[in-house]
Amino acid sequence: MDVILLMAMTLDGKIARGHTELVNWTGKRDKQYFVKVTRKAGVVVMGSRTFDTIGYPLPGRKNIVMTRDKTRKSDDKNLVFTDQTPKQIVEDLQASGFDQVAIIGGSVVNSLFAKSNLITRIHVTLVPAVFGQGLSLFNTDLDLSLEYVASREIEAGHLLLMYKVIYHER
Numbered sequence: 001m002d003v004i005l006l007m008a009m010t011l012d013g014k015i016a017r018g019h020t021e022l023v024n025w026t027g028k029r030d031k032q033y034f035v036k037v038t039r040k041a042g043v044v045v046m047g048s049r050t051f052d053t054i055g056y057p058l059p060g061r062k063n064i065v066m067t068r069d070k071t072r073k074s075d076d077k078n079l080v081f082t083d084q085t086p087k088q089i090v091e092d093l094q095a096s097g098f099d100q101v102a103i104i105g106g107s108v109v110n111s112l113f114a115k116s117n118l119i120t121r122i123h124v125t126l127v128p129a130v131f132g133q134g135l136s137l138f139n140t141d142l143d144l145s146l147e148y149v150a151s152r153e154i155e156a157g158h159l160l161l162m163y164k165v166i167y168h169e170r
């Protein structure tokens, strides 16, 4: 299963100034790239804070929202609230025929997937901004080895950086 972490990040490694800030500081090309990759995958996984910040399910994609709040329910088949582990989520998606999933934040959910050694690729758009403080790409101790794949300037000063995660046999 290809599990791609897709994020926009400032030069100082921040993905937001706070837990409920809308991501409105990236460029048009990053948004287009996000739509392209997530539509191709067909499914996105996010944390409940990210979902609440966006405010609606992303159209044309299955939206899986991680929450431990059992009162959160949906009648929309493309919007699923779950307290499953990242491993269970990935296994269920695989069983239902998906071969790619995009992890789209925030810091908490990125960390849950990284800690579970499930992320296979990381695509980060480095935005020419510095927040100084705020939420980092991850919020826990990790030791991921990455292999550089490619990079390109998708619009003036915005660098799309692509890495593969290397897992060594233990």
Ligand SMILES: NC(=O)c1ccc[n+]([C@@H]2O[C@H](COP(=O)([O-])OP(=O)(O)OC[C@H]3O[C@@H](n4cnc5c(N)ncnc54)[C@H](OP(=O)(O)O)[C@@H]3O)[C@@H](O)[C@H]2O)c1
Binding pocket: 006, 007, 008, 009, 014, 015, 016, 017, 018, 019, 020, 021, 022, 023, 046, 047, 048, 049, 050, 051, 053, 066, 067, 068, 069, 082, 083, 084, 104, 105, 106, 107, 108, 109, 110, 112, 135
């Ligand atoms: N720059 C970017 O590309 C980018 C991308 C995405 C998001 N963001 C930003 O990131 C911020 C939100 O990130 P965040 O780290 O605060 O929150 P988050 O990862 O979006 O969501 C965290 C929530 O996930 C739920 N959760 C935590 N552990 C869980 C578990 N084991 N199982 C199930 N659910 C679990 C909890 O919600 P409950 O209380 O509901 O249980 C928790 O509050 C927003 O400002 C957003 O705009 C930025």
